[in-house]
Every structure is written in structure tokens, then in C-alpha cells.
Amino acid sequence: MNVRDFAIGAVAGAVAGAAVVEAVNRADRNVSPDKVLEDVKNAFKKEGPIDGAWIVMKTEPFRQKAVELDVYRGGLSREIDGSYEQYEFAADARTGTVVEINKI
Incomplete structure (x- = not known):
């Protein structure tokens, strides 16, 4: 695995994590x-x-x-x-x- 593949995976994971956190926070709002x-x-x-x-x-x-x-x-x-x-x-x-x- 090279650095480029690792970086792409890390960015994709961070974006997905941020989307999940936003969805959970939105569910708690009135x-x-x-x-x-x-x-x-x-x-x-x-x-x-x-x-x-x-x-x-x-x-x-x-x-x-x-x-x-x-x-x-x-x-x-x-x-x-x-x-x-x-x-x-x-x-x-x-x-x-x-x-x-x-x-x-």
C-alpha cells in the first residue's frame, strides 16, 4: 500500500464519519x-x-x-x-x- 492510497482512504473515512455525526446530531434536534x-x-x-x-x-x-x-x-x-x-x-x-x- 502506498501513501496515496492510504491518504484517499483516510479522507474518505473522515468524510463518512463527519456525515454520520451530523446525521446523529440532526436526529436529536426539534x-x-x-x-x-x-x-x-x-x-x-x-x-x-x-x-x-x-x-x-x-x-x-x-x-x-x-x-x-x-x-x-x-x-x-x-x-x-x-x-x-x-x-x-x-x-x-x-x-x-x-x-x-x-x-x-
Whole structure:
């Protein structure tokens, strides 16, 4: 084995290692609360305009039956056919998936 082959192998191994570390670190991160709010707003906008929306930037524990996870809590308001509606939601902090919606 010559030095050139060794160097190519070492560089390839370092690049692969860095990619694995980045993938593991990314798996531990939460979705941005701004992204979650934008996704929820876009879903509601399909049914009509939104007057206002908010989200709590800090996660909180959520339990429904046997499922436990950290969620972002938020809400939005809109006017449909002259009637004012308000909703609160909880979205999984890791995936952004809405796990609960309640009309107030």
C-alpha cells in the first residue's frame, strides 16, 4: 500500500464519519417552532383566511393515553362566514406533526 492510497482512504473515512455525526446530531434536534406555526397556518388557510396566530417557543410535555412526547403549543383565529373562531393546537416538537386541535 502506498501513501496515496492510504491518504484517499483516510479522507474518505473522515468524510463518512463527519456525515454520520451530523446525521446523529440532526436526529436529536426539534423542528423550529416557526416552521410548525407556518405549516399549521398553511393548513388552515386552505379553508379560509387567518386573522392571527401564535406559538410558544418552548416545548412542554404532552401525554395522550400511552404516548408521551414534547410538544409546541399554539393557536390561531379566523373569521368564517361572519363567525369568529379560535383554535388551540399541540404539535410534536421533533416532527412538527399536529397531535391535537381544539376549537375554543
